[in-house]
Amino acid sequence: MNPTAADLGAELAAIVGTRWVKIRDAERRTYEGDGLPTHASVPMLVVLPGSTDEVIAVVRRLAARQVPWVARGAGTGLSGGALADPNAVLIPLTRLNRIISIDPVNRRAVIEPGVVNAKLSEAAAPYGLLYAPDPSSQTACTIGGNVAENAGGPHCLKYGATTSHVVALDVVLADGTLATLGSPQGEPWGPDLVGLFVGSEGMFGIALGITVRLEPIPAAIRTLLADFMSVRAATEAVGTIIESGVVPAALELLDQACIKAVEASIYAAGYPTDAAAVLLVELDGTESGVRADSVVVEALLHRFGARSVRSAESPEARAKLWQGRKKAFGAMGRIARDLVVQDAVVPRTALPDLLDTITALGRQYGLTIANVFHAGDGNLHPNICYDHRDPELRQRVEAASAAIMKACIAAGGSITGEHGVGSDKIDYMPLIFDPTTLATMCAVRRAFDPSESANPGKVVPLHYCREWRPGPLA
């Protein structure tokens, strides 16, 4: 055991208690990965603070010792964003899981970062409210992690990603100083530092208190399942629905490989297994609005060749349709031992051609690629099946992932819509941003964390961070 780690562990144990410092090898290995199986790193040690005061004290101690650190939520991320190197301390925030207050009149909640996403909506439900961002991992992921990644989810099509729902943050910066960003209403006290902080992938500091907007539970919800005999027809229907002016709450696509995996699993949702693709379209709002939108959407689905369109007739039927979608990644465990869930975005009109390209790349690299994604906002999730024990196969997965990214960029898209850059996509960043912009990102990071000790080595390749620094303050 590294004596420095042992000493540091003792110092941190004095803050949080011995039980909450993990220094043994087996304990630390528990934290070596997140939801992305291609990356792993064992931290120097793991410390689990139980209160905001303990987090602040831990960060200040690490600042004094000049030790880098990585904050982590539930570890469900899909970009290797919350992995800590062997020289860094991992700080899981799962013990900070209190919902501090819910204000039903002004539709606000104040929470700690370790609150599990779905738990907030559960707590808000008695007031007729919900928390809109709903990543597929919402029963496990924490809102602190969602803030770091600017997490999305199916219903972000209508309601926006995490950044549209966070109005204020109490943060601790890497040097241990505190800052209150934003206000309960959302108007900032200066420039929009909340907007800058959300999605900063843990590189700007730790959000200790998070104030979010809550949305009313819609009076009416209608969930439609349409099946198509071609993926192209399904994606063309998506573009036309969006262009029509109807804004579905969610508009998801599952292709045949994914449908078959779901239907063979305990999450079977009743999707037709001979379909090339299904679209899950959810409309919500007022009774009259949903009724009117349904007429438009059903007509468009049929016009673009839907073989059938059926509606969930009960809350249970709706939940079943959604279960198939939300648990699709788990169901794909039946197809292969390991799964890389990729994440990219393209303009919606590029979806039909992009899906063709992904299919061709699967053939070219000899890989099974299943698609389940947020079609309404062009956010693709190609799922590449493989076995991580096969190094040659791993190489093909990496090559196929890169080819998919490049195809998305060529179509005017981006390398990530909701999973973040993390470790996984850092090498793609120069493909979409020029050196000046990358250097500016690094400089903004240093404005929050001059020591670059919060989640080091993520998002922007290091050499872009050495080329330009701001001059003195005027």
Add this chain to the structure above:
Amino acid sequence: MTPGILGRIKALGLGGSEAPDGRPRVSPDSVDGLAAVLGLANEQGWKVRIEGARTWMPADAPADLAVSTERLDRIVSVAPSDLVAAVQGGATRRAVAERLVAHRTWVAIDAPGSPDRTLGSILATGTTGAVRHRFGPLRDQVLGTTVVTGDGRIVRAGGVVVKNVAGFDLSKVQIGGFGAFGVIAETNLRLRALPAGRRTLLAIGDLDLLANAARALVEAGVDAVTVELVSPATTGSASWRLLVEIAGTEEGVLAEAERARRIGADLVWEVLSGPAGAAFQSAIAEAALDGPVTIRLGVLPQSIPEVADLMVERLGPGRQSASAGRGGLRWTGHPPPEALIALRHQLAAREIPVTVERAPWSFRAKTGHFGAFREGVRPLSDRVRAVFDPTGLLMAPLEGPGDA
């Protein structure tokens, strides 16, 4: 000094003229040209003020050089099927709206002031209008920006897709950054399909009555685009007004308007057709110019009546409007700067920020756009600003002299 600066600018091949206050002014017509001007200004140590259409913020900052975005006015592209448009910072709201209508689309930006305000001005000052009730603040309408920094770098953040978490979201700090973080040269906007139907409902009454009615509408989930409370002075009437706009399919609008009237049955409602409703809203937007100073307050919905009364008591009646569902209040009038500073500190204790959206330089220099900062905000703001304007040449008084 003026001929020297103009001469240097003209040597860049960019032309130049004199602003009404005698300062040299240059109007680049490309992002590269803007970068060249600011790069030169940085090199020479010239202080720079940025001007749009000069209909909102007075062009009176004591700079060495005025840089206008009036020739950066192209609507670069509109992709109606993807519901995305790329627009230069000097394009006016009117020009953008007209172009988008031709594509059966619109952008949820209905800032107060003249329709000839530039998009750059609207974004830099963060002036949201009544449609924030449904569509959220300006930051939710922007997918990406191209910004020229104070030292002439071109920074391109975000993209043209509606969902994107690649890299840090540098656009956010530009929106409502009052030009202190660079000049918005181009922006990618999220569009919406033009609704087929539109109705505006108007009710008249005292503020508490209307605020209660607004709350009932919001709690009942009425699918409104705006739920805006408007003060008597704004409309030249004797009473407050509640403006509810509903948009969507013709059938849906009729049904929802009827439902809104049933929920607000205690009120007498006037129904305006689409054009009449739009004209009324334009009048409200332009009322924000009926006084030299416009401020906005980050007030929660529940506190709007009380804070509106407080504004009258502390700053005078002014022209007020507030988003009853989402919160936020705008006030226009002629306050003494000292009164505003005192009010700002009073409201800071209640977690209500007060931002100066528009004012003459003499006022802004005393109050700053922001003030009464919460813990840790000022040093962070200064450090981020230094990234985008290392030598502090962009004339934007984010804070007053007394604010730490």
